[in-house]
Amino acid sequence: MSLKKIKSLLNKNDFDFYYLECVDSTMSEIKKYNFKKNICLMANQQTKGFGRRGTTWESPKGNIYISILFKSIVDIQNHFINNAFTTNIICNVLEKVCNVKTEIKWPNDILINDKKISGIITEIYNNNNVNFINTGFGINVMTSPNLDNYLTTNINAYQKEINNFSFAFELMEEYFKNFHILISHSESILEMYKSRLKYLGSQIKLKINDNLFKEGILFDLNNDGSIILKSESTSETIYNARIIK
Template identity: 30%
Template structure:
């Protein structure tokens, strides 16, 4: 993509944003190893950071949770946003909840699809994975502000066969994947419109995350509702103490942890969400 096309794309995204939009800086690349790693390099260099957005057309080493590769060919939305936060470490999973809910709400507005959240950080449509969230945190002791990086990968228009081929032999993928274009049966999803709506939604919630308890409670309830709804579409498998088992979700705690019933042993186990927050 030419520089002019990149500028036009960002301009279209920004022109559709609300007046109280919090993101000040945009970085756009045709190809980059990882938007998450680029954002991390920025926050390491700067003592104070503005809420910013990193966008690319393709990633050669896109990152998923637990170090897995996130396949990122042309056509999808591959974005990282970064900002500062005074939230305590035990509350940082709220960023994952907000990002997942904002993706779901954007999908609902841009398509006729009904997305669900698969715990802890994936978005599914019709029982297939369509998006994911990655949270990295640079902890700071000096000023009490942690630097937050939220990675967002959304399969919008990317070629599904190519996306799957890039994951082959990289890691075992338990769940099928799809794209919004395939599920909505549309000629194309406007990435500019989708991203603008998504960033507007994120901006709204993130601007209130440290001051508005009511908004955060709504996010938590929405997150829990979508997790519980996902149980009818997804068979959950868990790993505790290196022992894998299939489990039924009983409840979701305020910190994102799960209460799970082991299907075979019929006992309740608490699964923590801590490994969904990567501290650097």
């Protein structure tokens, strides 16, 4: 699979496509381009990749690092629907290629057999009073980073006859084949997301910050991406935390 085929696919769907061998971060690099066009930026390596809450995202060569930037087609308060849509697409293609079940660990990790294979991050920008949404994701294809207290895996552990370019093409094909679902703000997006949500209905422990932890049942996922944490006496909406069950 060549980069030309990926570029052709993106161009047919009104997106400019750029490939760079190495960047600090695709999320930062993509902001250097013209905000008047839809853009997809792919890199082979990141030197300063980051995840939610500013955590370091190890980004060695041979994996997928992509950011997609376009004019927001949903209200800002509902931007999580874009995150959920992208997560669903990645899960769909991983399950097809690797012939395995995926799970989503709130708020933004995709797991196979309890090991992280992908992560997603979304940012909102305002440029000349127009809102743009920037969705970045990394997918372990050839290698898996070594993370303290967090198991990881990669696509080649399940399917060796695929590389980052061929997987990226399949991913973007699936993305645009289903893009109409995002445009229509379909409820099926959140339904599909919740069907894969790990720990839904189960007891969890959350790390809010270094000094604050909370426990309860992951009762539900709200439309804005927050979760409802229930205990015997309280029900609380949590917007930002990490599950450490």
